Amino acid sequence: MAAITVKNLFKIFGKNPEKALPLIEQGKSKDEILDETGNTVGINDASFEVKEKEMFVIMGLSGSGKSTVLRCLNRLIEPTEGTILIGDEDITKMDKDRLLDLRRKQMSMVFQNFGLFPHRTVADNVEYGLEISGMEKEKRKEKAYEALEIVGLKGYEEQKPDELSGGMQQRVGLARALANDPEILLMDEAFSALDPLIRADMQDELLELQAEVHKTVVFITHDLDEALKIGDRIAIMKDGYVVQVGTPEEILTNPANDYVKAFVQNVDRTKVITAQAIMRKAPTVQIPKDGPSVAIRNMEKVGVSTTYVVDENRHLKGLVSIDDAIELKEKESRDLNEILNRDIEVAGPDTPINALLTKSLQSSYPIAVVDENSKLLGIVDRATILAELNENGSAETESDNEKFKLSNS
Amino acid sequence: MIDIPVGEFFEFLINWLTNNLGGFFDVITVTVKTFLTGIENLLLFPHPAIMILLLATLAWYVSGKGVGIFTILGLVLVEGMNMWDGTMETLALIITAVFIALLIGVPLGIWASKSKTVENVIRPILDFMQTMPAFVYLIPAVLFFGLGEVPGIIATLIFAMPPAVRLTNLGIRQVPEEIREAALAFGSDSKQMLFKVELPVAMPTILAGVNQTIMLALSMVVIAALIGAGGLGQPVVEGLQRLDIGLGFEGGLAIVILAVFLDRVTQSLGTSTN
Numbered sequence: 001m002a003a004i005t006v007k008n009l010f011k012i013f014g015k016n017p018e019k020a021l022p023l024i025e026q027g028k029s030k031d032e033i034l035d036e037t038g039n040t041v042g043i044n045d046a047s048f049e050v051k052e053k054e055m056f057v058i059m060g061l062s063g064s065g066k067s068t069v070l071r072c073l074n075r076l077i078e079p080t081e082g083t084i085l086i087g088d089e090d091i092t093k094m095d096k097d098r099l100l101d102l103r104r105k106q107m108s109m110v111f112q113n114f115g116l117f118p119h120r121t122v123a124d125n126v127e128y129g130l131e132i133s134g135m136e137k138e139k140r141k142e143k144a145y146e147a148l149e150i151v152g153l154k155g156y157e158e159q160k161p162d163e164l165s166g167g168m169q170q171r172v173g174l175a176r177a178l179a180n181d182p183e184i185l186l187m188d189e190a191f192s193a194l195d196p197l198i199r200a201d202m203q204d205e206l207l208e209l210q211a212e213v214h215k216t217v218v219f220i221t222h223d224l225d226e227a228l229k230i231g232d233r234i235a236i237m238k239d240g241y242v243v244q245v246g247t248p249e250e251i252l253t254n255p256a257n258d259y260v261k262a263f264v265q266n267v268d269r270t271k272v273i274t275a276q277a278i279m280r281k282a283p284t285v286q287i288p289k290d291g292p293s294v295a296i297r298n299m300e301k302v303g304v305s306t307t308y309v310v311d312e313n314r315h316l317k318g319l320v321s322i323d324d325a326i327e328l329k330e331k332e333s334r335d336l337n338e339i340l341n342r343d344i345e346v347a348g349p350d351t352p353i354n355a356l357l358t359k360s361l362q363s364s365y366p367i368a369v370v371d372e373n374s375k376l377l378g379i380v381d382r383a384t385i386l387a388e389l390n391e392n393g394s395a396e397t398e399s400d401n402e403k404f405k406l407s408n409s
Numbered sequence: 410m411i412d413i414p415v416g417e418f419f420e421f422l423i424n425w426l427t428n429n430l431g432g433f434f435d436v437i438t439v440t441v442k443t444f445l446t447g448i449e450n451l452l453l454f455p456h457p458a459i460m461i462l463l464l465a466t467l468a469w470y471v472s473g474k475g476v477g478i479f480t481i482l483g484l485v486l487v488e489g490m491n492m493w494d495g496t497m498e499t500l501a502l503i504i505t506a507v508f509i510a511l512l513i514g515v516p517l518g519i520w521a522s523k524s525k526t527v528e529n530v531i532r533p534i535l536d537f538m539q540t541m542p543a544f545v546y547l548i549p550a551v552l553f554f555g556l557g558e559v560p561g562i563i564a565t566l567i568f569a570m571p572p573a574v575r576l577t578n579l580g581i582r583q584v585p586e587e588i589r590e591a592a593l594a595f596g597s598d599s600k601q602m603l604f605k606v607e608l609p610v611a612m613p614t615i616l617a618g619v620n621q622t623i624m625l626a627l628s629m630v631v632i633a634a635l636i637g638a639g640g641l642g643q644p645v646v647e648g649l650q651r652l653d654i655g656l657g658f659e660g661g662l663a664i665v666i667l668a669v670f671l672d673r674v675t676q677s678l679g680t681s682t683n
Contacts, residue, residue: 076590104596115591119609129595132605176595186594 001087003184003216004050004073009082011068011240014039017080030239042068043079044240053214057231059221065240066220070186073218074107075099086184104133108177112189114169116161122148122172123157129180140179147175150209167198174206178213187219191226203230224263228252228272236260249277275356276349278388279369279378283307287317291334292325299325306365308376309336316368316376318342346370349377357385423549434553441505441559449501457488460497468670472677476670483666492641492663499640499667502633503626506562510570510622515615518577519603528578535571543568543632551636561629561638569625576618580611616679623675627668641667 012020020039023032030041043065050056060066071077073084075091084091086106094102108129109115116125123144124131130140148157151171161169170190177185191199207230210217221227227234228248235245236259244256252272255261283302285295287309299307299322309317317340324339345363347356349371359367366381427434452460461484469477487496521528546567550560584607592606608615634642641664648657 071590074594076593100596100598102596103594107594109591109594111587111591113585113587115585115587117588117591117606117610119612128592128605132595132597132601180595 001052002049002085003052003054003087004056004218005083005085006049006069006073007047007083007085009043009046009069009072009084010080011042011065011072011077012039012080013042021081041240042077043072046082046237046240046242048235048242048245050216050218051233053216054232055210055217055219055230057219057221057227057234058237059224059227059231059234060237061222063239064237066222066237067188068240069237070188070218070220073184073186074103074109104129105180106182107184107186108180108182109186109188110170110173110177110190112192114161114166114173114193116169116172116176118161121158121160122153122164125161125172126176126179128176133180143179144175147179148172150178150213151175152205165198166194167202170194170202174209183216185215185217187217189220189222192221192223199226206230236263248272273353273388274349275347275351275353275367275369275380276377278353278384279349279380280384282366282368282376282379284310284314284376285320285336286310286312286314287336290336292320292329292336292339295320295325295336296322296329308368308379309340310376314376315374316346316370319344319365319368341365344368346374347380348372353385353388356380357389360385423552426549427552437563438554438559441509441562442557444508445501445505445558445562448504449498452497452501453494457484457493461485461488464670468674472673476673476677479673480670483670487663487666490659490663492644492659495639495641495643495660496663496667499627499630499642499664502558502562502565502630502638502640503623503671506565506569506626506629507619507623509562510566510626511573511619513566514570514573514618514622515577518574518615518618519581519608521574521578522581522607531574535574538567539571543629544635547632547636556637558638560636561633564636565626565629565633568629569622572618572621572625573615574618576621577611577615580614580618581607583614584610613679616675620672620675620679623671624668627664627671630664 010021010024012024014020014037016037017039019037020033020041023036024041024044028036030044033039033041046065046069048056058066058069068077072079073086073091075094079092082092086102091099091102117128120128123141126144126147127140130143135143145154145157148154148171151174153168153171153175156164156168161172164172170193173190177187191202194202203226219227219230228251231248233245233247234251236243236251236256238259244251244260246254246256251260252264255264283298283304285298285307289312295307299305305322306319307322308319311317317337319341320336320339321341324341325336328336328339343363344365345359345367347359347367347369349369351359351369356367360380360382366379368379369377371377455463461481464484465477465480468480484496487493517531521531543564546564547560550564554560554563588606588610589602592602597606630638630640631642631645634640634646641660644656644660645664647653648655648660
């Protein structure tokens with residue numbers, strides 16, 4: 001079951017939103033509706049699902065409705081129409097008490113400008129959610145200290161928020177959101193107010209943290225690079241519509257329309273496309289089962305001069321070349337271990353393409369892509385990497401290329 | 410020209426109130442009088458030297474060494490001018506008036522911050538209270554509460570209350586939207602929102618209002634003395650009537666010393682919570 005299901009969500013700001021709804025159905029634009037009724041369309045028929053324990057990023061420029069969508073998820077903003085299921089419960093139909101309970105136990109939120117309470121210490125800020133749900137002082141203090149330790153703020157518990165740097169303040173915000181151990185974390189442009197270096201650090205830390213705590217995270221950002229970096233899946237919004245929902249790969253390789261395409265063009269794809277996306281199946285032989293004859297036949301069949309050697313669990317052992325295999329066969333030996341070449345480059349499935357390029361230049365063989373148990377997943381050869389880089393080359397480098405050509409004279 | 414009988418209207422209104430709500434005003438008179446006497450006795454009970462030390466310690470602790478030393482020197486001078494009893498009477502009167510003003514003003518300010526309508530209704534009333542010359546309050550105050558300290562306190566609190574209402578309202582309205590959202594997102598109900606978030610965050614602004622209320626109350630001391638409220642206004646009024654320059658100055662100087670003490674101490678309270 002999805003953690004959050006949003007179905008046909010509308011939010012119309014202003015008086016008499018019911019006047020604007022039929023106009024939307026007639027397909028009138030945001031501006032036309034504003035002119036005719038004075039109402040602003042915040043969200044226009046948004047539908048999407050957030051899977052359990054996934055990092056779901058909603059990306060869009062200001063005015064796209066992304067923050068409004070987020071605030072509908074905990075009803076800081078009341079939706080005009082539509083359903084929002086948290087698990088299988090419709091939050092739009094919850095009474096006040098159930099809603100308070102949901103906000104206290106199941107969901108928490110991190111804010112762009114941190115939203116810390118200036119009159120409370122760091123620990124008291126983190127305790128806030130537990131305090132108002134009636135947990136006793138000793139216990140909630142303990143939980144607050146634990147949460148602060150997780151975000152790396154041990155020792156700062158009794159300081160006031162304004163004594164901390166921006167990055168540290170946002171860690172307090174994060175600790176406060178984690179303290180009540182919610183299922184769902186709503187993050188509203190959580191890193192947008194931080195300077196770029198701190199921001200990149202926080203993104204990395206969020207990913208590490210997520211690997212430990214496994215929350216369902218809905219993350220709002222206006223920054224596509226950030227979205228691609230941290231999102232398992234991304235929803236792109238424009239003018240209140242959800243334009244596309246997909247994995248970073250899908251968004252990049254298959255933008256749904258010109259708007260998304262225009263966005264995607266500015267992204268440095270070398271940081272985003274990973275080994276996993278461009279690897280192909282590796283020709284393999286399995287030891288100790290296979291000997292040189294099988295290796296030679298396999299290589300001849302697919303027309304390559306090397307093949308990868310794996311054990312019965314597909315753990316990568318090395319590679320053999322066709323010349324060595326023929327020599328071994330002539331010596332009438334069966335053991336491929338004798339000619340095993342272990343001098344090959346390996347990479348993880350998430351290695352970005354720019355790192356792959358460096359590796360491929362250091363080796364004359366294709367790069368083997370393995371998982372953390374050295375299980376062979378596939379290979380990437382230099383030609384593929386170069387082709388990928390070239391395909392994604394921006395207009396700028398293309399015109400650069402035109403400058404350098406053979407002389408005609 | 411047309412003749413609008415505004416004066417007659419107010420006269421009629423005040424007379425009607427005096428005749429019909431006399432019992433109500435009597436209850437207020439007795440309550441306020443009891444409260445005031447209690448505080449006055451409390452302030453006059455210790456020997457002036459002990460009281461001076463207590464107040465100076467408070468000033469030192471809250472606002473620092475300078476204000477502490479000023480308090481000692483200033484209050485010794487007050488005692489030396491034979492103004493001690495008058496000063497404590499005035500202090501008691503101000504404490505009573507400000508206490509009642511806050512008791513009414515802060516909740517009104519909170520209410521105004523929650524409702525645009527309430528704010529719109531209250532604002533002109535506050536303007537009226539603050540700009541109407543204070544002498545005008547004295548007439549109905551005397552009619553309702555007789556002569557003495559109580560009408561003085563009532564006139565004072567009407568004049569001094571507006572900043573408490575205004576700055577409470579302003580302080581709460583100025584709580585950043587994100588902080589309010591954070592409080593809501595973690596599941597605060599409206600009571601928790603007010604007492605755990607809005608009031609504490611607004612506190613420096615509210616205390617600035619308290620400071621202004623106290624200062625306005627002090628400025629009413631002399632006027633209230635015209636209807637027999639006593640205290641430090643008395644020597645000033647007497648000095649004016651008898652052209653006694655010395656007496657007038659002594660009373661005035663004691664008011665200034667009390668004002669500086671109250672201002673510095675309450676101001677520091679406001680900034681230290683920030």
